[in-house]
Amino acid sequence: MHRYANPARFQRLARAIFPWTTGLTVLCLGGGLWFALVQSPPDYQQGETVRIMYIHVPAAWMAMFSYTCIAAASAALLVWKHPLAELAARAMAPIGASFTALCLITGSLWGEPMWGTWWVWDARLTSVLILFFLYLGQIALFNAFDDPTRGGRAAAILALVGVINVPIIKFSVDWWNTLHQPASVLRMSGPTIDPSMLLPLLLMAFGFTFYFVSLTLLRIRSEILARRLRALQFAQGSAEPAGARRVSA
Amino acid sequence: MSDFFAMGGYAAYVWPAYGITAAVLIGLWIASVRSLKSREAEVEAAEAGQPRRGDR
Numbered sequence: 001m002h003r004y005a006n007p008a009r010f011q012r013l014a015r016a017i018f019p020w021t022t023g024l025t026v027l028c029l030g031g032g033l034w035f036a037l038v039q040s041p042p043d044y045q046q047g048e049t050v051r052i053m054y055i056h057v058p059a060a061w062m063a064m065f066s067y068t069c070i071a072a073a074s075a076a077l078l079v080w081k082h083p084l085a086e087l088a089a090r091a092m093a094p095i096g097a098s099f100t101a102l103c104l105i106t107g108s109l110w111g112e113p114m115w116g117t118w119w120v121w122d123a124r125l126t127s128v129l130i131l132f133f134l135y136l137g138q139i140a141l142f143n144a145f146d147d148p149t150r151g152g153r154a155a156a157i158l159a160l161v162g163v164i165n166v167p168i169i170k171f172s173v174d175w176w177n178t179l180h181q182p183a184s185v186l187r188m189s190g191p192t193i194d195p196s197m198l199l200p201l202l203l204m205a206f207g208f209t210f211y212f213v214s215l216t217l218l219r220i221r222s223e224i225l226a227r228r229l230r231a232l233q234f235a236q237g238s239a240e241p242a243g244a245r246r247v248s249a
Numbered sequence: 250m251s252d253f254f255a256m257g258g259y260a261a262y263v264w265p266a267y268g269i270t271a272a273v274l275i276g277l278w279i280a281s282v283r284s285l286k287s288r289e290a291e292v293e294a295a296e297a298g299q300p301r302r303g304d305r
Contacts, residue, residue: 047257048263049259051263094277098273102269106270110266113262215277215278218281222288225288225289228292236295236298
């Protein structure tokens with residue numbers, strides 16, 4: 001049985017990759033902050049508030065990217081019952097929730113001076129808020145059952161149902177009239193943004209991506225240990241929760 | 250230098266955006282590392298108390 005999908009091999013791999021992705025996180029974010037705050041020019045319309053873009057837009061990308069990764073892991077869990085997939089989804093959910101919260105908060109801080117309001121119930125903002133609630137729902141489901149594998153399955157089903165929201169977020173600015181501006185980087189005919197602003201934006205986006213990879217690896221290692229601890233406690237006959245009758249090892 | 254911190258009059262929006270982002274990302278990182286360390290210690294303690302298979 002591949003009950004732990006060879007955690008020893010994963011631990012070795014994770015330990016080998018972790019220093020590199022963490023180093024790249026620091027490099028990209030360091031360079032990104034320098035260009036975002038110092039080197040890049042203020043916008044001709046938005047002035048200095050455009051600097052909020054360098055965290056708001058990458059945070060929004062990461063919010064959707066994390067959710068897509070969780071949905072993929074959830075599919076792997078439900079279809080192939082791959083045990084590491086559940087631990088990966090469990091590890092990624094709080095990171096995705098954090099990026100979504102940051103996207104909403106920085107968007108609000110950008111909206112107040114530029115739109116004159118902290119919040120509007122338009123398609124883009126509302127669909128991102130729903131994404132945030134989907135993350136919270138998953139985190140709640142993961143911890144709602146005595147048997148973590150049942151919680152993992154419930155959260156995976158929610159993740160797969162909720163993935164419909166990701167294209168809705170992406171295309172909300174095209175499908176509905178909204179206060180939010182349309183895409184200026186990820187569009188069919190290429191970016192419309194000036195290179196002096198594209199560089200810090202991409203550096204920050206890569207920095208956030210490497211942060212996500214590093215922290216996901218670290219958190220999966222932690223989840224493997226939690227599962228191992230549970231199996232050990234089960235074997236010792238202590239701390240055996242009712243309804244968690246699964247044969248361990 | 251004070252021009253830099255003034256952010257063209259938008260300091261009250263730009264700096265909180267960066268500050269909150271830094272606080273959330275660093276906070277989540279520290280919480281994750283702490284949880285990993287405490288679980289490592291717990292597993293080690295549990296394995297120490299576990300009779301080895303050959304001993305039974």
